[in-house]
Amino acid sequence: MVIKVKVYVTLKAGVLDPQGKAIEQALEAMDVNNVEGMRVGKYMEFHLEPEKGQTVDEQVTTMCEQLLSNPVIEDYRYETEEVITP
Amino acid sequence: MKFAVIVFPGSNCDMDLFHAIESGLGEEVDYVFHTETKLENYDAILLPGGFSYGDYLRSGAIASFSNVMESVKQFAESGKPVLGICNGFQVLLEAGLLPGAMKRNEALKFICRPVELTVENNETFFTTSYDLNEKVNVPIAHAEGNYECDEETLKHLEQNNQIVFRYVDNPNGSVSDIAGIINERGNVLGMMPHPERAVDELLGSDDGLKLFQSMLANWREHHAITS
Numbered sequence: 001m002v003i004k005v006k007v008y009v010t011l012k013a014g015v016l017d018p019q020g021k022a023i024e025q026a027l028e029a030m031d032v033n034n035v036e037g038m039r040v041g042k043y044m045e046f047h048l049e050p051e052k053g054q055t056v057d058e059q060v061t062t063m064c065e066q067l068l069s070n071p072v073i074e075d076y077r078y079e080t081e082e083v084i085t086p
Numbered sequence: 087m088k089f090a091v092i093v094f095p096g097s098n099c100d101m102d103l104f105h106a107i108e109s110g111l112g113e114e115v116d117y118v119f120h121t122e123t124k125l126e127n128y129d130a131i132l133l134p135g136g137f138s139y140g141d142y143l144r145s146g147a148i149a150s151f152s153n154v155m156e157s158v159k160q161f162a163e164s165g166k167p168v169l170g171i172c173n174g175f176q177v178l179l180e181a182g183l184l185p186g187a188m189k190r191n192e193a194l195k196f197i198c199r200p201v202e203l204t205v206e207n208n209e210t211f212f213t214t215s216y217d218l219n220e221k222v223n224v225p226i227a228h229a230e231g232n233y234e235c236d237e238e239t240l241k242h243l244e245q246n247n248q249i250v251f252r253y254v255d256n257p258n259g260s261v262s263d264i265a266g267i268i269n270e271r272g273n274v275l276g277m278m279p280h281p282e283r284a285v286d287e288l289l290g291s292d293d294g295l296k297l298f299q300s301m302l303a304n305w306r307e308h309h310a311i312t313s
Contacts, residue, residue, distance in 0.1 A: 018190050018191070019192070068143075070144055
């Protein structure tokens with residue numbers, strides 16, 4: 001069985017996002033004036049072959065907390081789905 | 087005193103640091119590649135600036151998992167001095183040797199220019215040659231030097247006098263004007279400004295030299311007592 005994992009890493013609420021702010025300003029420059037709260041994050045996806053003795057959730061959580069996100073300034077969430085191979 | 091300059095793929099201040107120790111301080115120094123694991127022959131570890139692993143994922147994130155970092159952690163745990171400059175500071179944060187994290191500079195620009203710093207703590211292994219509140223001129227060169235930590239951590243840093251350098255005129259948006267912090271034990275210092283680029287008047291300033299001189303003086307003092 002192979003699991004496809006999609007990880008979304010975003011800046012924590014309350015952490016100012018200078019990139020998001022710059023993008024909002026650029027949107028205003030192209031006359032889009034009804035956007036607020038722009039936040040820039042990261043999207044990662046990979047395939048995972050589950051291992052014995054560890055659930056997929058446990059493994060993905062460890063990966064997210066130790067490497068894929070920086071818990072000081074970032075939050076993460078993820079989705080998993082089974083890859084159907086014909 | 088024998089120094090090690092750790093070289094990651096993408097380090098680019100390793101030679102400046104090497105030069106600062108060899109010519110500026112006149113002490114022994116080696117380049118140590120990121121694949122190495124033996125550090126016990128060294129008296130101090132220096133993590134240089136640059137763009138280790140192309141700043142992929144987050145600055146310093148990949149480097150913090152390189153082979154040498156396990157040994158750097160043990161080195162720090164044994165109480166020996168570790169100094170991380172710029173990307174080296176980012177690596178120390180990612181490795182959990184110092185608290186907090188770096189964000190993009192407030193103005194999103196890469197800033198490369200001399201800045202004025204205040205020495206906030208001159209009682210550390212790295213700063214005894216400075217006066218308290220001394221103003222020093224040291225260059226910065228970074229795009230991600232916007233130091234961030236939660237309020238509790240900041241309070242903790244302030245209470246323990248762990249903020250060693252502050253910007254006089256905050257260039258990047260760092261919390262509480264923080265330019266450099268030390269761990270609680272006092273043997274791991276991280277700073278965004280580059281003291282190794284300020285070791286000779288010809289470079290515009292030699293204010294950075296005193297940092298390395300402090301290390302040497304304190305090492306000698308400690309060495310004289312224990313041997």
